[in-house]
Structure formats: C-alpha cells, structure tokens
Amino acid sequence: MNFATPEFRNASAVPALIRVRNVSKSFGTNRVLDDVSLDIRKGEVRCIIGPSGSGKSTLLRCLNALTDFDSGAIVLDDTRIGYTERGSVLKPWTGREAANFRRRVGLVSQHVNLFSHRTVLENVIEGPVQVLGTSRAVAVRAASDLLARVGLADKHDSYPSQLSGGQQQRAAIARALAMDPKVMLFDEATSALDPELVAEVLGVMQALASDGMTMVVVTHEMRFAEEVGDTVAVMEAGRIIEDGTASDVFSRPRHQRTVDFLKDHSGFRTA
Amino acid sequence: MAEASSNIVDFQALPLEDRPVERPAAGLQRVLREGSVWLLAGLLAAYAVWGIATNSAMRWDSIARFLTAPIILQGLLTTIVIAAAAAVVGLAGGLVIALMRMSSNPLIRTLAIGYLGLFRAVPLLVQILIWYNLGTFLPQLGIGIPFTGIGLYGDTNVILSPFVACLVALALNQAAYMGEIIRGGLLSVQQGQIEAAIALGMTRAKAFRRVVAPQAAKSIIPPLGNDLINLLKATSLVSVVGVGDLMTRAQGIYASNYQVIPLLIVASIWYLLLTIVITLAQGLLERRFAAGVAR
C-alpha cells in the first residue's frame, strides 16, 4: 500500500458537520455507548479504532439512524437525528422522515450486503431510481461513471455472487456514492477481505478522501488510520478514551490503554 | 528404470501425477447410465403398460368417451374454479398470516398462532363438513353492532351455498399452510439485505417490495408448487357435499354404469394434466426469480 500523507487541515477553522453530544445506549444492562461526544467536520476523514466490542459499529449505526440511542443528541448539518423541527418543539420522526434522512448518509459495511438478486449496475441505480426518483437513463449514466471510478467498468452485468470480495465492497461503495451522500460511513469495510484485496478497497476510500468526502471510518487498518485519517478517536468499553489528530494519537498517545491497543495492532495488518 | 523392454506399463512405478485416472462416475451411477439398463427398464415398462392396456375390464372406449363428456368437462371447470379461487384467497390470506405471525405485537402474533393451530389441526374434510352444515348451528349470518341487533343479516344456508362453503373451507385452510410457507421464505432473506435497503433510504414498505419479496419468492416457489398441487387434489374432497366437481361427476357416472376404474382413470388423467400445468408454471417462476443465485 502506498498512501499519500494527507495535507494538514486546520481542524478548528471548519464548522462541525456532525455533532455527537453525550450519546449513551444500553442493550439491557450492557452499556454499549457511554456518554460519547464527537465532532466531525466537513471534508474530514474521521477514523474510529478500538478493541472488539467497544461500541464502534453501534456508534456508526446511530449516525445513520439504523439504531436509536437512549440519551444524548446527534446533529447532522441541520437535522437532529430522530426528530423534525415543528415550530419550537422537536417531533419524533415518522418512518418516511427516517428514510429521507438515511439518503444523505452512505453506509458501507461488512454486513450491509449488495442486493444478491440484482446485477452490479442494478444495485447502483436502485437507490437513485427507487428512492430519489431519478430517471433510469440518468441513473445509469451516473452509475457507469461511479463504477469506472471504483474500477468495475467491466462488471455492470455481473451478479454479486460472481464478484470477488474486494469487487463486492467496491460496488457497495459505488452504490452508496450514487445517492450523493453528505457523509460516508465505513464499518470495517475491509476486514472480511484477503490481504491482497484490502489494498484495492482502501485505495478507493483514499481517492474518495482526497476528493473531499466527509468520512467516518471504523477500521482495524492502523496504517490507513494513520496515513489517510485526519483525526482518530479511540474507543474502549463504550467510551472515547482518546481523540486527536492522527499523528498525535499514533505518535504521542496520552492514554496507557491506547498504547496497549496500538501495540497489539502494531503490524500494519492484523490477522 | 527399465520400462523400454516391456509393453506392460508398471503404473505403480509412475509418479502420482502421471498415473491414469478412472472416470469419477463410478459404481451404481455408471451402471444406471448403461444402455442395456435403459433397455431393460423400457421392456419392463412396456410389459406393464401392455398388461393394463389389454385387460378386457379396462374399457378404453369408455375412458375415451367420458374423458371429454360434457358432464366431466363441467366438473373439471368447477374443480379449476374452486382450486384457483382458494389459491388466490389463500395466497393473500397467507401473506397476512405470515406478517401477523412475525409481528412484534404479541396480541397480533398470538392471533396468528391460534389461527395456524386451529386450521392445521382440524382435518380438511371435517372443515368442509362444518362450513357446509353451519346453518344447522347458526341459522343467521351477518355483520352488525354487538348486543344491539342492528346490522346486515342473512340466512346462513343462502349465503353459504355448498359451493361457497367449500370455497371458504379450502381458502381458510390454504391460508394457514401458505402462511407458514411465506413466513419460511421471509425468514430466509438475510438481515444484511434488509439493512442495505433501509440504509439506502428506502421505507420499510419499499424495502419489502424491492428486496424482501423478490428474494423470499425464490425460496417460496418450490413449496408453493407442492402446496398448489395438494390443493388441487384436495378439491376432490368437496364431493362429500355434492358440489359438482370433477370427482363428484365421475362418481355420479360410475354409480349408474358401474365402470368404476375407467371413470377413476378419467378423473386421474385430468388431475395429472392439471398437475403438469402447475409444475410447468412452477418451473417458469423458478427461472424468473433465480437471478443472482450462485451455481
């Protein structure tokens, strides 16, 4: 892998696109998110790392309103997740309002699969045509561009079962991008892949980052976090224990737990 | 290595990559592909057909005559109408039952479980007789406001003619079985597929139409075909209440001319043809929904 060092971006100059404030969530007695606060600025690549079970996926699912949370608030741009402004009060979302919100957030995850009964091209145009109401011809043209961008120009008519894992994840990225999202969320998009396939997916993500896409990336790829990430948050047991620029977190970790975690993941890729 | 003098190759001396291999289809598999086995099977079949065909009790002439007799064709039409109507109502009802059974609301779920328990427990023949005889127990049927007597009521025996009683019995029974078949199909759709649709911004209803339903259809179709064939044959039970279906007509004819076996063969031929139609339709549907299946 050969990542360019991201240019330094003056973090505080850009207002936060996503504001996570004191979010807590429990499954039964298991407190999965514990008073999490986080800012994500426009154009930022925000990596979230941490041990298994620390709540990274749950936090990401909250950002996309796939899961609700018990207390706290998340604001994306001008939308308070879960509520609509009506006068001075906030009313809980209807199902349609929740769906409308999710159009603006792209999600690529190991568990959010391509539609197995549709070809790659059909997968990519499904959102624009069915959700945004784009005409099929326009959607197909945009999808062709996107598929070329992720290196799948020759796979339009393949079914997901005929693709390699890396090709599937790149198609999933194209499908999410076709909705023209404000933010892209990645949840361990490469962790199910063979080492030689990881690079091609990370390459697409890196290109997206240099195009200025706002990205929240949950990853076990420490090298990606260090080289492509602008800021890195370290989670443990539902809390954010460390949060700073990628270079600070990796070269001058303040928390002993971070030091331990980074030592466990010292090889750039873990099994 | 002295192999040049002998033309008998010592295979054991060869390295494994150079040894000859036997074709994989071995044993019984290969024997069943031999031409001689086909010939033998063909002879046996021909002998059996010959034995039946030349049996003087067979009355091939009556079979040919009754196969297209107007009264048999009328019965055939009735059978098709009952089966088709019960299939359509049963499919719609089954979808409702399946969704109720998977509801997160315990009351709705319990209602569905109760329905399934009741209609799968009582034999279909008994259900047909109950609907047919409902008038003796509830002389009036209708809808109205409880305890007031205000509403629309009618004579049970008028509303539930024998034909309608049979339709109701078959459709309600069908809905129970279809419900479980549809639920099985819905459960076979992976959670990740549904989440992908929701994450793209689809509403639950749209995700159901665009992703869940087509994927569930793939696993619903084979048991659906089974079930429709069962339903088709179960329509013969309505002969107990004298609805003029294929079976009733066949029975009516052999009651007077005593050609029992020929008329049962006439009925069987029609059931066989209808079953072939359902099987062909099933094959077409299976191919239609097979997209993306890894082979």
Ligand SMILES: Nc1ncnc2c1ncn2[C@@H]1O[C@H](COP(=O)(O)OP(=O)(O)OP(=O)(O)O)[C@@H](O)[C@H]1O
């Ligand atoms: N649907 C659920 N029901 C109950 N508990 C859950 C559920 N989803 C997650 N959890 C629990 O929440 C905790 C955090 O899970 P989460 O998936 O967010 O961790 P993670 O940091 O993404 O871990 P990993 O790196 O292994 O993916 C875990 O203890 C998990 O068992």
Ligand SMILES: [Mg+2]
């Ligand atoms: Mg996770």
